[in-house]
Amino acid sequence: MIDVFQDAQKLSLYLAYNVNVDAIVYLRKEHIEKLIRELGSENVRRRMEDYPREINEPIDFVARLIHALKTGKPMAVPLVNEEMHTWFDERFKYNVERIGGQVGIIANLLANLDFKKVIAYSPILAKRQAQMFVNKPNLLYPVVENGELVLKKPIEAYRENDPVKVNRIFEFRKGTRFKLGNEVIEVPHSGRFIVASRFESIRIETKEDLKPFLPKIGELVDGAILSGYQGIKKRYSDGKDANYYLRKAKEDIRLLKKNKDIKIHVEFASIQDRELRKKVIYNIFPLADSVGMDESEIAHILNSLGYPKLADRIFNYNRIEDTVLGGKIILDELNLEILQIHTIYYLMYITHKDNPLSEDELRQSLEIATTLAAARASLGDIKSPEDFKVGLRVPYNEYGEFVKLRFEEAKRKLRTREYKIVIIPTRLVKNPVSTVGLGDTISAGAFTSYLALLRRKGMY
Ligand SMILES: Nc1ncnc2c1ncn2[C@@H]1O[C@H](COP(=O)(O)OP(=O)(O)O)[C@@H](O)[C@H]1O
Ligand SMILES: O=P(O)(O)OC[C@H]1O[C@](O)(CO)[C@@H](O)[C@@H]1O
Ligand SMILES: [Mg+2]
Structure with a gap:
């Protein structure tokens, strides 16, 4: 070989x-539960059923992120609203920035x-x-x-x-457990969820x-x-x-x-x-x-x-x-x-x-x-x-x-x-x-x- x-x-x-620049966040249970608290578990659940195909507002992001965590599958969803940069940057500290x-x-x-x-x-x-x-x-x-x-x-x-293009990458790990309302979710595989900037x-x-x-x-x-x-x-x-x-x-x-x-x-x-x-x-x-x-x-x-x-x-x-x-x-x-x-x-x-x-x-x-x-x-x-x-x-x-x-x-x-x-x-x-x-x-x-x-x- x-x-x-x-x-x-x-x-x-x-x-x-x-x-691109990949700004990476290592997702912890606390991050996820905080997002769910902020947006409301029922709202998140409802938006998950709608399955938004682009991110226009915070609830779209959280719904697709939780869906990715639940299935443990690699996914990428386009971010089309430039105003959400501040929303992300106020909530996440990026652990690493690297070429993507x-x-x-x-x-x-x-x-x-x-x-x-x-x-x-x-x-x-x-x-x-x-x-x-x-x-x-x-x-x-x-x-x-x-x-x-x-x-x-x-x-x-x-x-x-x-222009500099920054994508946000949420790295999730197998075994992370969190609650969505009364449902306990355990992430089945490690992987990444990409918020891909599309401007x-x-x-x-x-x-x-x-x-x-x-x-x-x-x-x-x-x-x-x-x-x-x-x-x-x-x-x-x-x-x-x-x-x-x-x-x-x-x-x-x-x-x-x-x-x-x-x-x-x-x-x-x-x-x-x-x-x-x-x-x-x-x-x-x-x-x-x-x-x-x-x-x-x-x-x-x-x-x-x-x-x-x-x-x-x-x-x-x-x-x-x-x-x-x-x-x-x-x-x-x-x-x-x-x-x-x-x-x-x-x-x-x-x-x-x-x-x-x-x-x-x-x-x-x-x-x-x-x-x-x-x-x-x-x-x-x-x-x-x-x-x-x-x-x-x-x-x-x-x-x-x-x-x-x-x-x-x-x-x-x-x-x-x-x-x-x-x-x-x-x-x-x-x-x-x-x-x-x-x-x-x-x-x-x-x-x-x-x-x-x-x-x-x-x-x-
Ligand atoms: N922990 C790991 N160790 C080795 N290989 C891995 C690991 N996690 C994932 N992989 C491999 O990487 C692939 C990920 O591919 P993909 O979803 O296309 O990622 P990306 O698009 O980010 O490059 C998986 O299908 C698997 O074969
Ligand atoms: O579709 P885009 O925005 O070019 O991003 C592709 C994404 O896929 C990766 O290349 C991984 O496959 C990331 O590094 C990057 O953020
Ligand atoms: Mg790939």
Whole structure:
């Protein structure tokens, strides 16, 4: 496995579009009970039934937070009311502020793992975000100067007037118990609840000056990891809309592939609005080779594709058989080369039978992914390739054998002949430093090792 990891380090990657500041709160029982007291347990319960899909007022936040705590599922809900900044800041002291967004997290991870080159792009780059990137020669931000493409360290490329985007992350821990009225709730899994800022000023796009250089950037790298589409809004006050930005996003992928047929991984993230979610899936997935997502997200996607019952089963029971079935549907309907699903207890790849990698190789790639996540969960951050070993010391979760058994059962029940499907149990850290970004870490490890394995076989 180490040799595959070493081959992956030789790769160069392009990343776009989101770099945020994650302001993290470690949620305690007292925080939760105080919020419930402030807003009233009956009000919270009622709003939980309404299931608000964006945060406009405090009760929306508390309702969705409690829902996430009750299910123990990773969720993200957009914050659309800028006036709520003060409300949050008066109530929470942020324990940590660190780089966030798929680009921010994956850029620092790959740069610290000594990958050959990481070109990280975000349409906004304020000083605060630039300072959070690791300062290493292999992590660069693309700018256009005198009509030429120049790759600079983020700290030399930030723009004074760019907005800073702060997301609030609520880290919750398994076993936390609190009362909602007479109901005692115990959090079933550790995870994170993201309050994702969605404001007019931040557009998910490649700025016009850089756009003509995307084919050149494609030539410079071995693959691209794209994410951030979840930040597109339905409509903007200047008349632009989601269709406009998605058309631009499709153009970007075509340009990146224009001079060299690089593989594209799309890291999916929660999109609450059903219409928007559907648009992102139908516009972007068909242009991607590989897609990664967590268990809430696969359920959301299946809902959009018209499989609400299967979606509910996956969300509520996380059964392997259902995930295999759902994964096959997504792989086929959107015609992906490979789909990677990360859940609390297992990681899964689904590809078509003709994928050049063997099942054993696909498993190795997932092993690298979970090892990196375990290292990050143990240490908080991966600072050097040496940290990989820390992940290797984390044991598989206690349901490891059960996972394998259930998978064999699922394969017997379902038609799987036309596919290669592999599964591994996660190496699960009991008391993670934080969980936000572990999925991004898994997907970066999985996709880059997948590319490295293809390259070994002369297939890429
Ligand atoms: N304590 C932990 N130790 C190791 N891996 C973990 C731990 N908690 C979660 N993970 C892994 O991280 C994944 C989280 O992915 P995801 O929800 O996409 O997070 P994010 O979007 O914040 O990166 C889980 O599916 C699981 O595989
Ligand atoms: O959708 P947004 O606002 O770019 O935020 C994505 C969020 O997902 C993460 O990248 C984790 O996957 C967080 O670091 C970040 O806050
Ligand atoms: Mg994720």
